[in-house]
Amino acid sequence: MTEVALEAGVSQTTVSLVLNDAKGARLSADTRRRVHDAAKKLGYKLTAGKPSASSSAGTIAFVVNEFSTDPWMCLAMDGAREKAWEYGITITAASTRGDPSLEHAVLEGILAQPLVGLIYGTIHTRRIERLDLPRRVPTVLLNCYLSDRSAPSVLPAETLGGHTATDHLIRAGHARIGMINGEPRMDASRDRLKGYRQAHASADLPVDPDLIRNGNWEPSEGYHHTRELMALASPPTAIFCANDMMASGCYEALKELGLRIPEDVAVMGYDDREIAKYMHPPLTTVVLPHFEMGSIAAEFLIEQMARPTQRAPQIKVEGDLVERESV
Template sequence: MTSKPTMMDVATRAGVSQATVSLVLNGSPGTRFSDATRAKVHQAAEELGYRLVRRAQSPAPAETKVIAFIADELTADPWMALAFEGAREKALAQGVSVTLAISRGGDMPDETVFNQFMQGPLLGFIYGTILTREVEPPAPLFQVPSVLLNCYDRKRRLPSVLPGDLEGGRAATERLIRAGRRRIAIINGQDGLDASRDRLRGYRQALASNDMSFDPELVEWGNWEPQAGYDGTRRFLSLKQPPDAIFCANDLMAVGCYEALKEAGLRIPQDMAVIGFDNREIAQFMRPPLTTLVLPHYDIGEAATELLFDLAGRLQPRHDQIKVECQLLERGSVEVQDDGAAGATEAGSRIAG
């Protein structure tokens, strides 16, 4: 490899998720992995020459400040843990520690939580939310350098770092179009959430850019769980003109989608192409392995820390909101059809029958 290996490179070689690599290499307490999984991760890291930053490259002075990383949730999904690891590794490279605090209940914590950190040698705050959403920042975040992670202030008084959900939705849909699919459905997340809204917007933009009409019948609203993917797929298959591809707005709904397609005797991707979103660990073990997009929370954590260092150094950020690209991971659930649109029509006829 000509460039410096990343944690994602280690995850790909070891055949595990980026979260697993982070937890194994950090020796995080309370995690349960088999000896075989741990060995695969360490072997992949060794082969690639990947080295996890565990301490500053030079001794940090006694007055070095710390970053307070405050999140509204850590255990429900791996995303915030990944964001914290990205922030921690980036900060450690500069000799700065990161302290983690969890705000229970999903609401913005009381100002006293922030004020407690301000009594010590604080460099600044990173405040993150498990769901991409608007927040109302409390007063302490305006008193020291602060960055919002996976959330934003509508007035843009504070800089924020978010996943590129709109571009990700567009990339997923365009990948299906390049595969020759012409009737593409989407099983989306819950209505009203930012991620659902933006992934649907990206889907619609891709259709419009390729002169394909938007059909409301091909939109199913779910709840991010496998059952929603199963139920949505069954409804699509009952249509007079069923789709020839399904974009699932997260990988868990793709699990349910796979099950419904297999019950119907349909092959993936020959009869129905499927693409997911998030790159959960299960995606690579589905059969066929699921083509999906990475939810880049590790990179978001790194970017938030870089922004915070700029603010602490009195450098004005070039952008008050950064969108981090969701990388497309090609696996086996989408293929290019040799006969183009004709193949798509034939697959649709088979499904209808």
């Protein structure tokens, strides 16, 4: 596969995706053609079927600071597992529950095993000051990053997501757009607000500070701040909620006020939780791409097996806009 990759001018991972006809791989027709032509030229034939667990090429450790009722790290682990399985690699997972002493013990135990590499993830997108890991183990940070950017990391493109959500409302004809954000101290809140501001600047629209409210990600805050926004002398015609849970509270407040969605007020969410498609009307939202982030983190480690590199990129993954009926 490495020889095919060199001949086609692509990564070994791309060769595997093309020749395995991997479901969901976003590759151009030209890339697929070049890979098939290179494989044919070199006489490479892919063995049919998935590798069995007994022929596994190794293990990737997936360590997260905590699992919670939020689905994000489970989705990320599923993405990593699916990608790893394409290469006969297994995933072993552990949670440190946010306890530094437990984290040290968990990492020591896992790193004593022979590993392809380590994915270290955090529930909330955030900066971490240090992570004591031996350099011999290839490591990718998931949903977090080191202050000195000395390790590769995979993060959601939150600023772009905030821009995408707000721009969609602007394109729908809204000039006064409220934003109910999360806690200001969090990276996700700061970046989604930055995207909101950038979308206004791109459309040459002023940002009214009265339309921006800080919440705490819970439905009650969506409800409370929606009531406040709609009581303004010049209320918004659209509200961007920085997560779907606050959007559900926003819905309740608007319905209590006798306002229709989207005829009177459009509502935009963020995350694409399962609840979003069952709300009335179904909620337009932006995907928080943890499944793809996990897949990309595993792919980076697998590529390191064939082509080791000292580079430490920060990869930001875009979440798609899911259009439903609330805008």
